[in-house]
Amino acid sequence: MSDFTSNFWSVYVTAVTVIGIAACLFLLWFSGKAKAMTAHDNTTGHVWDGDLREMNNPLPRWWVGLFVITIIFSAVYLAFYPGLGASAGKLGWTSSGQFQAEIAKGEADIAPIYARFDAMSAEDIAKDPQAHAIGERLFMNNCSQCHGSDARGSKGFPNLTDADWLHGGSPEKIMETLNQGRVGQMPPMAAAVGSGDDVKNLANYVLSLSGSPHDSVRANLGKSKFAACAACHGSDGKGNPALGAPNLTDDIWLHGYGESAIINIVNNGKVNQMPAQVQKLSPAQIKVLSSYVWGFSNTGVAK
Amino acid sequence: MNAPASTAEKKIIPIVASPDKGSIAPPPGADEETIALYEAHQKIYPRSVSGYFSKWRWALVFLTQLVFYGLPWLEWGQRQAVLFDLGARRFYIFNLVLYPQDFVYLTGILVISALSLFLFTAVAGRLWCGYACPQTVYTEIFLWLEKLAEGDRSARMRRDAGPWTLDKVWRKAAKQCMWIAVGLWTGFTFVGYFTPIHSLGMELFALSMGPWETFWVLFYSFATYGNAGYMREQVCKYMCPYARFQSAMFDKDTLIVTYDELRGEPRGGRSKKADLSTLKLGACIDCSLCVQVCPTGIDIRKGLQYECIGCGACADVCDTVMDKMGYARGLVKYSTQNAVNQRWSGADILRHVLRPRVLVYSSVLLAVVLAMLVSLWMRAPFKVDVERDRSTLARIVSGGRLENVYRLQIMNARETHQTFEVSAEGLPDLTLSTDSSMEVGPTESRWIAIRVQLPYEGATPGSHPIHFTVKSAPDAAVVTEKSVFIVPR
Ligand code: SF4
Ligand code: SF4
Numbered sequence: 001m002s003d004f005t006s007n008f009w010s011v012y013v014t015a016v017t018v019i020g021i022a023a024c025l026f027l028l029w030f031s032g033k034a035k036a037m038t039a040h041d042n043t044t045g046h047v048w049d050g051d052l053r054e055m056n057n058p059l060p061r062w063w064v065g066l067f068v069i070t071i072i073f074s075a076v077y078l079a080f081y082p083g084l085g086a087s088a089g090k091l092g093w094t095s096s097g098q099f100q101a102e103i104a105k106g107e108a109d110i111a112p113i114y115a116r117f118d119a120m121s122a123e124d125i126a127k128d129p130q131a132h133a134i135g136e137r138l139f140m141n142n143c144s145q146c147h148g149s150d151a152r153g154s155k156g157f158p159n160l161t162d163a164d165w166l167h168g169g170s171p172e173k174i175m176e177t178l179n180q181g182r183v184g185q186m187p188p189m190a191a192a193v194g195s196g197d198d199v200k201n202l203a204n205y206v207l208s209l210s211g212s213p214h215d216s217v218r219a220n221l222g223k224s225k226f227a228a229c230a231a232c233h234g235s236d237g238k239g240n241p242a243l244g245a246p247n248l249t250d251d252i253w254l255h256g257y258g259e260s261a262i263i264n265i266v267n268n269g270k271v272n273q274m275p276a277q278v279q280k281l282s283p284a285q286i287k288v289l290s291s292y293v294w295g296f297s298n299t300g301v302a303k
Numbered sequence: 304m305n306a307p308a309s310t311a312e313k314k315i316i317p318i319v320a321s322p323d324k325g326s327i328a329p330p331p332g333a334d335e336e337t338i339a340l341y342e343a344h345q346k347i348y349p350r351s352v353s354g355y356f357s358k359w360r361w362a363l364v365f366l367t368q369l370v371f372y373g374l375p376w377l378e379w380g381q382r383q384a385v386l387f388d389l390g391a392r393r394f395y396i397f398n399l400v401l402y403p404q405d406f407v408y409l410t411g412i413l414v415i416s417a418l419s420l421f422l423f424t425a426v427a428g429r430l431w432c433g434y435a436c437p438q439t440v441y442t443e444i445f446l447w448l449e450k451l452a453e454g455d456r457s458a459r460m461r462r463d464a465g466p467w468t469l470d471k472v473w474r475k476a477a478k479q480c481m482w483i484a485v486g487l488w489t490g491f492t493f494v495g496y497f498t499p500i501h502s503l504g505m506e507l508f509a510l511s512m513g514p515w516e517t518f519w520v521l522f523y524s525f526a527t528y529g530n531a532g533y534m535r536e537q538v539c540k541y542m543c544p545y546a547r548f549q550s551a552m553f554d555k556d557t558l559i560v561t562y563d564e565l566r567g568e569p570r571g572g573r574s575k576k577a578d579l580s581t582l583k584l585g586a587c588i589d590c591s592l593c594v595q596v597c598p599t600g601i602d603i604r605k606g607l608q609y610e611c612i613g614c615g616a617c618a619d620v621c622d623t624v625m626d627k628m629g630y631a632r633g634l635v636k637y638s639t640q641n642a643v644n645q646r647w648s649g650a651d652i653l654r655h656v657l658r659p660r661v662l663v664y665s666s667v668l669l670a671v672v673l674a675m676l677v678s679l680w681m682r683a684p685f686k687v688d689v690e691r692d693r694s695t696l697a698r699i700v701s702g703g704r705l706e707n708v709y710r711l712q713i714m715n716a717r718e719t720h721q722t723f724e725v726s727a728e729g730l731p732d733l734t735l736s737t738d739s740s741m742e743v744g745p746t747e748s749r750w751i752a753i754r755v756q757l758p759y760e761g762a763t764p765g766s767h768p769i770h771f772t773v774k775s776a777p778d779a780a781v782v783t784e785k786s787v788f789i790v791p792r
Contacts (some may be wrong), residue, residue, distance in 0.1 A: 032341050044338070058342035060541055145694045150708050150737075150752035154698035257699045 010085030017084055021074055028067055107282070114284035122171030125288060126295035135292025138285055142277065143293075151296050155256055156272060161296040164252050168241040169297060175290040181276030184244045188269035192228040202226060203262035209237045209249045214259075346463075347536060347600040349446060350456035350592070354619025356433075363434045364443055372488070375495035380718065387497050393746055399679075400716045400746050404686055411675040418671060422664040424549050426656060427558040427637070429613035432546070438538050439612065441489075441531035442598065445482060452478035456595055482532050483524075490524030536599040539612055546609065555640040556655040560613050562593075562604045562635050563643060570604070575628055586634050590624055593617035593635055603635055685721060685743070687773045688712040689784040692752070697789045703759040706736065707788050713741070713773065714748035722776040727755045729769030730762055730788060740776075755788060764792040 036044040036056070046054040081089040088094075113134070117125050125131045140149060146157045153159040158166060166184060167177055193199050201222030206229075207214035226237070232245040239247035246254055254272075255265050277286060377384035379397055386395045394401040401408065423430045432439060452474050453459045462471050494516055495503055506512045512520070530538055539546055553559075567587035579586070587604065594602045596616040601608050603617045621635040642652050692708035700706045715721050722742050727733050736754040743749045755769070766787040773782050 032339065033337050034340055035335060036338050045335070056338060056340070058340050060537060061341045061343050062537070063541060064341050144692075148695040148698075148708050148752075149692050149710050150754060152695075152698070152700075152706075152708070152754070154695040157694075251702070253699065257703055 007086075010087075012085070014085035014087070017078070021071060024067070024071055028064060032064070111284075114282075114288065117284065117288055122175075122287075122291040122294055123298075125291035126298065131288050132292060132295070135288050135295075138281070138289045139292060142280065142289070146274075151293070153254075156254065158254055159252065160293055162252060163297050164247060164250055165241060165297075166239075166244045166246055166254075169294070171290055171294045173241075174293050175286060177274060178281075178286050178290050178293075179276060179278045182244060182274040184270070184272035184274075186232075186265060186270045188267060189228055190267045193225050193266060198222070198225050199263055199266050200259070202229075202266065203259045206237070206248055206262050207259065210251050212251065212257075344537065345600070347598070348456045348460050348595075349598045349600075349616070350595040350620075351446070351450055352596045352616045352620045354615075354622055356615030356619050360434050360439075360443060360614065364440050367435060367437075367440055368444075372492050375492060375500040383499050383501075385496065386499060389497055400718065402686060402714050402716065402748070404688075404714070408675065408679070411671065411678075414671050415668065415675065418664060418668040420545070421552050422661065422668055424552040425554070425557060425658075425661050425664055427613075428553065428560070429546075429549065429611070432539065432612040433614035436612075438530060438535075438543070439598075439614065441485075441527055442535050444485060445531040446598075448481040448485065449478055452481065482528055486524040486528035486532075487520070489527045490520040490522070493523045494519050536610070536612075539599060540610055546612075550609070552660075554658070554660070556652075556658055558637045558639055558652070559607055560603060560611060560615055560618055560635065561607065561638050561640070561643055562587075562617075563633070563638070564604070564606075565643075565646075567604065567634050586625070586628075586630050588624065588628060592620045592624060596620045607640070682716075683775075683780040683782050684715075684717045684778070685723070685773070685775055685780070685782065686712075686714040686716065687771065687782045687784045688714075689771055689786045691786060691789075697791045699759065700736075700756070704736075704756045705759055705761065705790060706754050706756045709753045709755065709771070709786060711751045711753050711771065711773070712748055713743050713751065715743040715746060718745045719777075720744055724774045724776060725751075725753060726772050726774075727753075727769055728772065730757060730767055732758055732761050733769060733788070757788065757790070762788070762790050764790045766790075 034044070036046065042056055044054045044056050048054075078084050078087075079089065080091045081093050083089065113130075117128070117131055120128070139147075139151065143151070147153050147160055148157070151160040158164075163169065165173070167173055167182055190196075190199055193202055201218045202225040203222070204214040204216075204218035205220075205222035205226055208216065208219040226235075229237070229248075232243050233239050233248055234245075237248040239245045246252075253261065255261060255270060277289075281289065374385050375383060379395075382395060384395070384397050388394065392403050394405075420431055449459070453462060462474070465471065491503070491507065492500070497519075498516055503512070503516065506516070534542075563586075567585040569583070569585055570587035570589040571582075571584045572589055573582055573584055593604065594600075594617075596619070597603065597611075598614060598616065599610040599612060601610045603611065615637065618633075618635045618637065622632045625632045625634055639647075639652055639655070641647060641655065645651075688711070690710045690712070692710060695708050698706050698708075711725065713723055720742055722740060725735065725739050725741070727735060734756050736756045737752065741749070741751055753771070766789050768785060769788045770783050770785050773784070774780070
């Protein structure tokens with residue numbers, strides 16, 4: 001719109017439009033007649049090369065009428081809709097207005113479908129085939145970008161189909177996560193742990209917690225260093241959903257598998273963010289979606 | 304040979320616009336004056352005609368309209384035999400269920416139509432225009448209704464020129480009612496190809512048709528009414544693009560409706576008993592019937608003209624005149640330019656049918672038809688689309704295996720449940736970590752997430768081509784689709 005803050009472009013566009021329409025009218029009128037040699041033999045009387053003559057095959061007048069109709073249409077259109085420079089037109093139509101109207105209409109259209117789920121429990125919604133289909137589409141459009149279309153996540157993006165929940169896996173907790181988003185913060189701990197060797201030992205201890213392949217000598221040496229981690233991950237390494245601290249004793253590796261990945265995280269820390277969806281989705285949609293997501297790890301319910 | 308006096312001038316302009324507005328040569332001393340380049344529509348009153356070609360036309364009217372009006376009412380199993388369900392994007396043609404992905408068949412049909420048009424045009428001119436084009440067919444129907452209500456050409460002309468009498472009013476009203484009824488029925492049938500016609504009929508009686516259906520029924524009705532009732536030859540002369548480029552397919556051996564000038568000229572009236580040789584007249588008795596029956600209002604005796612749609616009406620009517628006069632038929636007839644000029648017989652014409660252009664058109668046409676039939680025959684009863692997951696490039700799952708995620712869209716083109724068996728090949732030790740068998744409902748398409756695993760370091764970093772094989776359980780039809788497996792660094 002900044003183009004139109006000065007009057008010039010508006011006037012310019014208006015002039016081009018109006019002159020263009022007028023020129024069409026003029027052309028129609030002007031080309032309707034011609035001065036020609038006429039012999040009343042359906043030729044214009046023009047002769048070239050001695051024997052080549054130009055015929056007069058007139059345009060049917062009804063076709064001229066169609067041109068006139070388009071000119072009338074353009075005038076009416078420009079009166080009602082924007083088109084003449086900055087003029088908004090009689091109807092005050094805007095594309096964003098139409099967009100909003102269509103959103104409102106769309107929401108009104110789907111409201112009765114969601115109304116059915118209002119009184120249902122999350123468990124029941126997860127079992128409902130219609131809710132499942134809706135949840136799947138919501139998930140594909142809003143969640144699969146990070147968590148994958150099979151909801152199994154990838155490095156840095158949690159798998160939603162296992163029983164491991166950073167912030168709790170009850171339907172209420174999932175809904176809370178969806179509404180407010182989450183920030184997972186692991187501070188760089190290298191300083192608190194000690195030397196590079198200490199970090200390596202610690203990493204092997206962490207691997208041992210889940211029974212992953214590790215160097216048991218180093219793991220033993222690293223055990224004492226785990227005190228620095230226990231504040232969040234608990235002394236047994238089982239994590240803390242209240243803080244969003246992952247369970248380190250299972251075989252699930254959000255930020256990468258193996259010694260080097262663990263060393264990297266301890267040294268550099270990590271801030272992970274799940275964006276809040278409350279702006280994007282309606283409460284009814286979030287309810288269906290959280291039940292759908294809950295259904296992943298509570299099998300027998302969803303696929 | 305009684306060569307017509309106008310031959311010399313005709314060389315100058317072989318194609319003459321109609322209606323004739325006088326002699327060909329400009330009279331000496333013609334003046335310059337202002338002429339109008341837009342022309343008011345001159346109504347044409349075609350006279351009805353019967354004869355050999357008109358029988359053919361009516362046969363084609365019946366055939367095409369039987370198909371058009373009848374097809375949507377045919378049932379096939381539980382559904383309409385031919386239905387183009389735009390909303391669900393499924394196109395049903397008897398036992399074929401087509402998806403938008405089968406668009407290539409529509410292309411094939413269009414290519415076949417175009418090539419047939421080329422072929423027929425090269426051999427026999429505007430066969431399509433004269434006999435099968437909807438514009439011709441509906442004009443024929445509307446003209447027949449017009450004749451029912453208002454009588455034939457002369458009666459219509461007299462009534463139109465006369466004052467508004469009660470007789471004129473009710474005849475015109477009757478004609479309008481019939482036209483509108485045919486128009487509406489045509490519009491209704493047309494929409495019936497896109498919305499199940501039985502329920503459309505119910506909705507029509509309950510006056511509860513949807514806004515779009517109402518719009519298209521009315522739109523198509525109006526188009527039929529306007530084009531067949533009023534626009535008629537104007538469509539052929541000014542709107543139809545095919546009429547503009549068909550001359551590219553004509554040559555001197557193409558069959559056209561033509562007036563045998565050598566035989567007909569000089570034209571002139573005479574009594575039936577008069578002796579031709581003493582009269583020094585040609586066979587044309589100048590009855591102008593050929594002009595009266597012409598739906599585009601031209602005079603075929605002026606030679607081949609772009610307005611002529613090759614309907615053969617003039618040939619039919621002239622044959623009846625020749626019969627009455629006791630002359631040989633065929634003063635106006637289907638013939639070729641070469642045949643007329645060189646006095647060829649029918650056998651000569653036949654001998655010139657297989658020209659290079661005809662052979663090329665027919666062989667290409669045959670090839671496309673065959674390719675289409677073979678591809679339809681070999682078509683698997685389902686389709687598969689493989690998409691790599693939108694976000695996950697690759698991931699490591701418990702046990703340290705490398706996993707890629709794909710979404711398979713399986714489109715069932717059968718009207719029964721199908722069970723599919725999916726497998727992935729292309730790398731050693733490639734395994735599916737999801738259920739490999741799945742069921743898809745009749746004519747449904749389903750997206751299924753498929754996870755494929757490889758042992759950690761089972762392949763070098765980078766992308767590796769793999770393919771999915773999907774087998775349908777009942778008849779072991781197989782579809783393979785390519786994709787890639789990505790191993791991160
Ligand atoms: S119908 Fe035949 S005889 Fe009559 S004017 Fe035409 S060409 Fe001549
Ligand atoms: S000239 Fe004859 S064939 Fe051509 S359109 Fe007229 S009636 Fe039909």
